[in-house]
Amino acid sequence: MEIPLKIIILFTSVIRVINTSVVINRFDDDDCELDAELVEEIASYENVTKRIMEEIRSNFGEVMYNEYTRFIDTFGARPSGTEVLERSIDHMINLTKHHGLNDVTTEELQVPHWVRVHESASMLQPHVKNIAILGFGSSVSTPPEGITAEAIVINSFDELDKTDKKTIEGKIVVFDAHYVTYGDTVVYRSQGASKAAKKGAIATLVRSITPFSIYSPHTGGQYYEKNVPKIPTAAITLEDADLMRRLQNAGDKIVLHIKMLSTSDTKTSRNTLVDLKGSVHPEKLVIVSGHIDSWDVGQGAMDDGGGMMISWFTPVILNILKLKPKRTVRAILWTAEEPGLIGAQAYLKKHMNDLDNINFIMESDEGTFKPLGLDVAGSKKARCIVKEVLKQFAPINKLTNSGYPGSDIVIFVHQGIPGASLLNENERYFWYHHSEGDTMNVQTMKDVVDCAAFWAAFSYVIADLSVDIPRQ
Ligand SMILES: [Zn+2]
Incomplete structure (x- = not known):
């Protein structure tokens, strides 16, 4: 099965x-x-x-x-x-x-081979600042020149659902849900890209799924829904997510630039069985x-x-x-x-x-x-x-x-x-x-x-x- x-x-x-x-x-x-x-x-x-x-x-x-x-x-x-x-x-x-x-024996199988080639991001407005990112496994690349767009900080899928499509279209959605449990919070990583893409977002950045950070982005798996445009998706640090939340709350317009390049194919790997x-x-x-x-x-x-x-x-x-x-x-x-x-x-x-x-x-x-x-x-x-x-x-x-x-x-x-x-x-x-x-x-x-x-x-x-x- x-x-x-x-x-x-x-x-x-x-x-x-x-x-x-x-x-x-x-x-x-x-x-x-x-x-x-x-x-x-x-x-x-x-x-x-x-x-x-x-x-x-x-x-x-x-x-x-x-x-x-x-x-x-x-x-x-x-x-x-x-x-x-x-x-x-x-x-x-x-x-x-x-x-x-x-x-000791091995059993061969086909496995995904997703390779992170290059990733970078920066904030252009309201001030220029480097943003540490870490793409999620299986994320698509941005166009070679990258994406430059306004960001909107969204706290939950509930808030995403309630937000007008016109408000999100063409923007980078930044999910800033705070860590409660891994199970509660990881959905923004695993499902956030497709949910935001359905509302017209062109990329998502996700507050890392961790209760603690010294400016560390955390990667992980994510899943694109069928028949939904695949958009680039990456982790950002707790510090940058919280900064963007404060800027948005203060009424500042946030503009980000994101560049991501990855490759994806399939390879052969092995489960290893060691028997006594x-x-x-x-x-x-x-x-x-x-x-x-x-x-x-x-x-x-x-x-x-x-x-x-x-x-x-x-x-x-x-x-x-x-x-x-x-x-x-x-x-x-x-x-x-x-x-x-x-x-x-x-x-x-x-x-x-x-x-x-x-x-x-x-x-x-x-x-x-x-x-x-x-x-x-x-x-x-x-x-x-x-x-x-x-x-x-x-x-x-x-x-x-x-x-x-x-x-x-x-x-x-x-x-x-x-x-x-x-x-x-x-x-x-x-x-x-x-x-x-x-x-x-x-x-x-x-x-x-x-x-x-x-x-x-x-x-x-x-x-x-x-x-x-x-x-x-
Ligand atoms: Zn593990």
Whole structure:
């Protein structure tokens, strides 16, 4: 089944709500009744989970963190469709074998390759000033000479709807909605261009989707509606958006000049699958995942170098520790998540007939800061089993049930597969997200190693339990 891009955009719009301080927790903690035998079985894993965590924290974690740092500093940004992304995938394949696991395969797919060539903007009236911009992925170019036009600052789609078409025609719409949650605010990035184009706008600039800025524009995906003129669209800083709002409120006429050039085609990329084959049920899978691609700014260290690395490390370290669970632990390094979950969609389509074999699917794509627990999707019984397993990881035992765990795995969860994403202290995630600020400087070894220790030990228990995680 092909997931329409529009649905994906809506998904990615809402799923990030869990990154905010408002976590929806519909899980009733006091309401779990598991068989005494299963509770006892889960408790019996305590020694092995302690051992895995200890080995990673005191020994192998540093090796992993050094490999992670080296990976990020060697390849830097890894945008969909680029050669550097493919070389980074080759590197991870070689690294897997270097650390003793040979069961690594790739699955090819076609991915978007959008390249930012040149971007610049300036304010011409009421005074001359440089405006930092960062085009949104898939934005069209301006004409070669650029666009010079009056700007109108609009705060919401509601205000856009209420504004007369004549007032907007031929102008650059500046959306200055303030960050509430990622899910609430990202719609101006993902849908703003087409909505403004329907009213006759010739370009849109969007206040970056972040709660904090030191003059940093933040990029991201956007979607053009069918049969609506495609207009250039880019992020501006919080500072410039707020300046333009003040100027407009004071009655000043704002004139901007924008020049954007990009190219767009399609390339071949790969999802990477790293398997530690199960000892009893090799066909059954516990998947741990993160995406290896990134935007073209910063280093993609946080989004999603950290999540990709701790997921890759899970089967690798279990193999090193000679811990072979009953089910296969499969790390998937998704490609092309940023342009719209392209790698995950291809995997879902290719494996549609054996989805029943996916026992549990996990993703880390919201930061690898201090780990807190899991956001779990699945039946009540599934959540109760996870809750019971989490007890031995206290204080990493928080369990939420937002309904939208992660980004890539949401399309699997919607197929009824139970899954979880990593909860972590990521209050600052959107400070750096999709900007030049996403570098190794935002990570610390202790936090990433703690995430890796939890990720590997938890996966081991789920993959080794005598019972499958129930879908009902
Ligand atoms: Zn990501």
